[in-house]
Amino acid sequence: MIEIGAVPAAVQALLIVIAVLIEAVILYVGYGYLEDMIGPRFIDTIENL
Amino acid sequence: MELLGLTPELIVLFVSFGFMVGVFFGFFGMGGSFLVTPALLILGYPAPVAIGSSMAFVFGTAVIATLKHHDVGQVDYKLGALMFVGIALGIEAGSMLVFFLEELGQAEAVVGMVYVLLLAAIGLLFTRSAIKQGTDDDGEPVDEDDIPEIAKRIKSYNIPPMMTLTDGSKASLWTISGVGGGVGVVSGFLGVGGGFIRMPAIYYLIGIPLAAAVGTSLFGALMSGAVGSFTYGLSGVIDFGVVTALLVGSALGARIGSASTAYVDENDVTIYFGIMLLLASMAVAFGEMANWLAIPLFDTISFVLLIGSSVFVTSIILYYGIKAVRAGQKTTPTPAGSDS
Numbered sequence: 004m005i006e007i008g009a010v011p012a013a014v015q016a017l018l019i020v021i022a023v024l025i026e027a028v029i030l031y032v033g034y035g036y037l038e039d040m041i042g043p044r045f046i047d048t049i050e051n052l
Numbered sequence: 053m054e055l056l057g058l059t060p061e062l063i064v065l066f067v068s069f070g071f072m073v074g075v076f077f078g079f080f081g082m083g084g085s086f087l088v089t090p091a092l093l094i095l096g097y098p099a100p101v102a103i104g105s106s107m108a109f110v111f112g113t114a115v116i117a118t119l120k121h122h123d124v125g126q127v128d129y130k131l132g133a134l135m136f137v138g139i140a141l142g143i144e145a146g147s148m149l150v151f152f153l154e155e156l157g158q159a160e161a162v163v164g165m166v167y168v169l170l171l172a173a174i175g176l177l178f179t180r181s182a183i184k185q186g187t188d189d190d191g192e193p194v195d196e197d198d199i200p201e202i203a204k205r206i207k208s209y210n211i212p213p214m215m216t217l218t219d220g221s222k223a224s225l226w227t228i229s230g231v232g233g234g235v236g237v238v239s240g241f242l243g244v245g246g247g248f249i250r251m252p253a254i255y256y257l258i259g260i261p262l263a264a265a266v267g268t269s270l271f272g273a274l275m276s277g278a279v280g281s282f283t284y285g286l287s288g289v290i291d292f293g294v295v296t297a298l299l300v301g302s303a304l305g306a307r308i309g310s311a312s313t314a315y316v317d318e319n320d321v322t323i324y325f326g327i328m329l330l331l332a333s334m335a336v337a338f339g340e341m342a343n344w345l346a347i348p349l350f351d352t353i354s355f356v357l358l359i360g361s362s363v364f365v366t367s368i369i370l371y372y373g374i375k376a377v378r379a380g381q382k383t384t385p386t387p388a389g390s391d392s
Contacts, residue, residue, distance in 0.1 A: 016285030020278055023108050023295060027115035030303035038307055049377045 056293030066297035070109075072362040073298070074305020077113060079312055079369055080325060085110045085244040086174070087332060087362065088298065090167050094339040094354050099159035100150055101291055103243030104284025108295040109302070110244065111277025116303055118274055120310070128260060131217050132271040134225065135232035139272060140279045142236020147283045149241055164340045166242065168333050175329030182323035202256055223258050231257055232272070239276040240283065246276055305366075312369055315376035324365045331361040 010018070055063060073087055088109055092102035153159040211224040231253045239246040251269035254260050260268060284290055335357035342350035 012286045012288065015288060016282045019108060019285040019290050019292060020111065020281045022292065023112045023281060023299070024115055026296060026299055027112040027303070028119070030112075030299060031116045031119050034303050034307055042311075046377060049374055050380070052378060 056296055057291070058293040058297060063293075063297050066294055067301040069359070069362065070298035070301025071305040072301075072366045074113075074302030074307075075309035075312075075366050075369055076305075076325065076362075077117075077302065078306035078309025079316070079321075080309075080318070085113070086167075086171065086242070087358070089163070089243040090171070090332060090336045090339075091358055092294070093160060093164055093167075094335065094351070094358060097291070097294075098154070098289075099163045100154055100284065100287065100289040103147075103150055103163065103241075104281070104287070104289040105291045105294045106243030107239070107277055107280030107284055108290050108292075109277075109298050110239075110273060111281045112295065112299045113302055113306070114270060114274040114277045116306060117270055120306075128217055128268045129271065130215075131223075131228065131254070131258065131260065132268050132275065134215060134228045135272055136275055136279075138229040138232025138234075139236040139239070139276055142233040142238075143240035143276060143279050143283055144236075145233075146237045146240020146242075147280070149237075151287070160343065161340060163242065164336050168337045168340070170242070171329050171333035171336065175326050175331075175333060178322055178326030178329060180326075182319065182326055204259065206257055206259065217258075217260070221259065227258055235272070236276065236279075239280055243280070246273065308373075309369065312373040316369060316372040320372055321365070321368055324368050328361040328365045331357050335361075 053060065058066070069088075069091060076087070085106055089102045089106040092105060093099065097105070150159055150163065153162050206227060210222075211226050213225045214222045215225050215228065216222055231250070235246040235250040235253060238244065238249060250272050254269055254272075281290065335354045338350045338354035338357065342348065342354060
């Protein structure tokens, strides 16, 4: 487990919620970009296998 | 070398498991969370850590699904907001129960047993529905704007205060809070989004049309996840490394699972999903027996059953997907990842 240090428990809990939120948004945007970039080519590759 | 407190082996395991969970979530619209807590319990994480981390995972998954449904989903935000207090109180009660059982040294055993029953029940429902679907194809299409008789009857009892919902209908605040609170207790106790009970509860008890019930339930999962993460975060039991690794895998898996709905007929694979849940139930039962009887072999069987069945069903979905793409087939795409 990651120790955030001597911050109050409520702040620590809020930081976890915010960190997961940011992580989720980054993953959504990042994979979305990847899907747009390589998705059609990937489907073509499978079709022509 | 460790990253976010995890060894490379564990990172690979959690990212891969997250990927499989994401495929199920993207394809079936559920199955995201109720496999994570049992997996963490089987791996030896204490119940509060398993449940807290699963709640944070639910939150992340629900955020991703909400972003996905932003344009297409119908969400009754007013109802979602009204349910918030019930959800928050329910999660608090559920988590208090977990910590109370932890003090008694019974948390893993009780949560494990509840999971054995829950996974078996949902697995049976899926398997039964898949078998029924195979033998009975004359089912009438459901009108998404219609609400069931039981909801109409519940709505006819005007117990004040009555709230006007977005669709113009009215519902008692007691019913709304009861649904929110009941689902919240289950979420807080098991670390699940609770979509498999919240969505039917919103549809059958509050009487929201099906399409809006799915979206509103998703919004509820987001709130459950946020409140649950905060509640368990207060006790410092969320393993952020586990949550991150799972989310990295699940966000990718959900996209692939969701894309597969355009190619694979859900009825072809539902039975495998049902069987997988039954095997997951057995896996948790073996994990519990390994603790009680101190037989390490049961732990191995438990792990192999859970991971093996997940790998099998993921492979089936991908296999059908690739086969359909190569054959140039396309089914009617459905908005997947609808709930956890």
